[in-house]
Amino acid sequence: MGIHYTYKTTKSAKLMEKQAKREKKLAEKKAKRLAKEGTKKIEDKKKVIDASKPITLDFLTNPNKE
Numbered sequence: 001m002g003i004h005y006t007y008k009t010t011k012s013a014k015l016m017e018k019q020a021k022r023e024k025k026l027a028e029k030k031a032k033r034l035a036k037e038g039t040k041k042i043e044d045k046k047k048v049i050d051a052s053k054p055i056t057l058d059f060l061t062n063p064n065k066e
Contacts, residue, residue, distance in 0.1 A: 049055075 053059075
């Protein structure tokens, strides 16, 4: 006769594997999101408006902005 496992004996091991898998997936998503946001932050720094210049209607509506 072999070893027979019941649901109760393997429940904790399965829950730990499931939790580890979930945490791994969340960590991958977070790393991917941070990698994307890192490129956006560099672009945002380039688009800073100079506070000493007045904001005019031409500045707001000009499609050829620098």
